Amino acid sequence: MKYELVIGLETHVELSTESKIFCSCGGHAAADEPNDCVCPACCGMPGMLPVMNKRVVELAVTAGLMLNCHINRYTTFDKKNYYYPDLPCAYQITQLNHPICTDGCVTVKTSEGSRDIRIKQIHMEEDAGKLVHEGNSSYVDFNRTSVPLIEIVTQPDFRSAEEVVTYLAKLRSMFRSGGISECQEGAMRCDVNISVRPEGSEEFGVRTEIKNMSSFEAIERAIRYEAQRHMDALEFELEELVQETRRFDEVSGKTFAMRNKETEADYRYFPDANLMPIIIDDEWLEQIKANKPVAVDEKAEDYRAAGIVEKDIATLLSDHKISRLLDDTVALGCDAKTAASWILTDCAGILRKDGKSFDDLVVTPEKLATIIKMVEDGTINRGAGKKVLIAVVEQDVDPVAFCKEQGLDRKVDTAMIDEVIDRVIAENPKAVEDFRGGKAKALQALFGACMRELKGAGDPAMIKEKLEAKLA
C-alpha cells in the first residue's frame, strides 16, 4: 500500500534580546560559568516579580508578521505547573489562552513542488535552566532560565522530511536576517509530531511526538526512521502504534519511547496574575511594522518575477487570504500580474465602495479565473468583465450565467445580429441613402442604432464589419 506522511512541528526559537524575558539579567548567551547570569528573579527567590521585557513582544510580533500571522492585540500569560530541578519556580510562564500571533502561513518549495504550511500560533515563553550530571551528583545551572523563547506551532501540513527541513531552513534565514534570533546551535529546537496514513485517506493515523531535536540532520533522520517504523507497523502488524512521546538517539539513528507518564501530565495551566494583559495598539504595531527588516521571502521573489509592483507585493504578503486567492487563480491558468490587478485594483475598489475590506471578500479562485479568461479570449470586453466581477463580489453570482442573462456575451449567435442589422437598415432608409451618397457620418448613426438594439452584446468590430458589408 502507498502511505502518506503527516507532520506538524513545534519549534522553539531563542530570541536575541539584551536581557531575559522577565528580569534584567543580560549576557546569558555568553556566560562563562554556571549561574553567572542569574538574579533573585530568575532563580525563583520569593519576593521577586516578573516584569515584561518589551523587546520580546516586538520580536514576537515581527516573527508573526514574517510568517503572515494575525497579530492579537490583547495577549496574556499563563503559568504551566510541573516539577523539575531546572525549573526554579516549578512553573513556566507561557501563553495558552491568548497567544500573541495566530493563523499564519509560510510557503515551502522542495523538489516535490511548493506547499503552504499553516501556522497555528506563535506564543512567548521563558526557557528552563540546565542540569549537569557528574558521577552521583547533579548540578543546576540557571543561566538559561527565563531566556525568552517563541514557540511556533504549525498545523499538520508537512508531507515529507524534505519539507520540514526546508521550512526550518527558511525560518532560520528569516529570523537571522530579521534580527529575531541568531539561531545558533541549540537556539532552535523542534518537537516533531508525526503520523502515517494510507494515501488518499482523510483520517489521521496514530501520532507520535519526537521531542527536542536541534540539528536539521537529526530531524531529517528521525522523521525518516519514525515514518518507516509507522509504515512497517501498519503494513506487517509487527507492533501496535500508540500515541506517545519519543526521543531520537543520534548514535543508533533510532527513536525510543520516553516515560509514558509525561504524555498524561496535567499542567494545571492558569492565568498569571503578576503580569497584566499586554495591549498592542495601532501606534505600537505600526512602529514594529516600520522597523521590520526585509526578510528573504521566496514568495515575494516569485511575485516580483511576475512583474507585480512592490506596493502590491507588500499587500499580498500581509494578507494571507489574498495571496492565497492570487496563487490559486494563477494555478488555474491565469497570468499572475493580470490576476493581481483584478484582485488588488478591481476587487479592492468594489469592496471600498461598499465600505468593506478583504476580510469580506467571497470570490472563489474559480470564478475569478473564469472572468479573467472570458475577457482574455474576447467573450466579453474589460468593462463587461468589471460588471461581472461586481455582481460576483456583491451577489456571488455565476459569471457565465450572468453574462448570458445580461447579454454581455459578445458571442451571441450571428443570425440574431444579422436580423438586427437588417431591421435597422430597413427602418432607417434616410441614413442608408446618405451613407450610400458618401456621408461617412451616417454609418456611425446606423452602427449606434444597432448597438442600442443589441444592448452591448456582440463584438463591435464584427458588427461594424457586417453592417458595412450589408450596405455595400
Next chain:
Amino acid sequence: MSNYTVLLSENGTVAVDDTLLVKGAEAKAGSRMLEGFKPLFSAEAVTRLEKAGYTMHSKTHVGEFGLDLVGEFSNDCKQTGALRGAAASLVADGTVKAALAVDVNGAPRRAAMLEGVSFLKPTYGTVSRYGVISTAASGEQVGVYAKTADGIAEVMRVIAGHDGKDGTSLPAERYEYVTDAPAGGKRVAVVKELLDKADDAAKANVNAYADALRAKGVTVEEIRVSLTDAAAVAWQILMTAETCNNVSRYDGVKFGHRAENYKTIDELYVNSRTEGFNFLTKAVILYGSDVLSKTRYKACYDKSLRVRRVAAEAMNALFAQYDAVLTPVASVTGFEAYDIHEAFDKVFKESVFTAIPNLVGIPALVSGGVQLMGKAFDESVLLSLAAAVEKEG
C-alpha cells in the same frame, strides 16, 4: 535627622511581618520550609520607609505564609490560650508606632480587631508587592497597622505609589491619604447577611459603631448583599490555587529546608515538602491543586474569575449609593487555641467577612473592632470616618 520629629509622633520605629523581606534578615513567612533563607534585597515598602527616615524595629512572626486566622500556626511560635497577632500586639503595647503586614486572607484585619488597633488593606496595586513572600498574587496587598487612622495615613503616604519592579503596580506616582474629610452627610451601609453570621458581641460592636457614626451626622442603613457567600468561595478557590502555585518553588532544591533522606529527585521533593509545610499549607496546596486540574478548572477556577467580575460590578453599584460598607471583622470578637486539622474550615468560615476586598481589590479598614470597606482609592473616606469616631471616644 530632620524629619524624625514629625514621624509617627516622635517614635519612627516600624515592625515588619515575616511575609515581607528585609535585606539580610532571615525571612521564613512562619514556615520551616524557608529556614535559613536570607533575602538579598528589601521589600519596596520597607525601602521607602527607611529612605523616609523610619527605623525597622523587628520582624514579627506570622502564621505559615499568612494563611491562618491571626498567626497561630507559625513554625516560630506555639499557640497557647487566647490567640493574638504578633505585629498588632507590638503596635497595641506601644513598642512600635506602626507595622507592615501582608493581607492575603484577612489575618491582619482579625489581629487588629483582637488587639484593638487599626489596620488598612489598601486598594490593590497602590502599594508595591515587590519583596512580598507571595501566596495569592491577584488579591494580596501590603497593609499598615497603627493605633489611629492618622498613624495609618502617615505610613501610607510613604509606601504607596508606582513601582516599576511590580507589574501589577498602578501608574499613579502618589496617593493622598487624608483623615479630616467631613463625616457629616456621608452614607454608610451595614450588610445584613454578614451581621447575621456574627455573634452578639460582634453584632454589638457594629451597632455601637453605627451609632457613633450617626452621632457624627452619618446616615447608616442596613442593606442586603447577596453575593457574600459566593465571593468567599470564589476567593478561597483563587487564593488556594495561586498559593499552591506560588509555594511550589519551595522544593528543597535551591534554598530553605531539604530533607536528609532521599534517593531520587521525587523523594527529595516529597520528603522536603512533607517535612517543611504544616497541615494547613498542605490542605491549601491540595485544594488549590484540585481546583486547577483539567477536570475541575472550568467549574472552579474559571467560574471564580467570573464571580470576581460580577462581585466587582455589584460593589461598584453599591458604592454609587453609599460611601462605605460597615461589617463585622469576624463571627466572634476573640479566638481560642484550636487544633490545626480544623484550621482550613475555620479560616474559610471567617473569610466570608474579609474575602470581598481581596477578591475585588477594594480597600478595607479595621478600626474600633469593626470593618469599613470602600470604593477603590477611597481610603481617605474610610480613614476620615474612622478618625471622626476615634475623636468621639
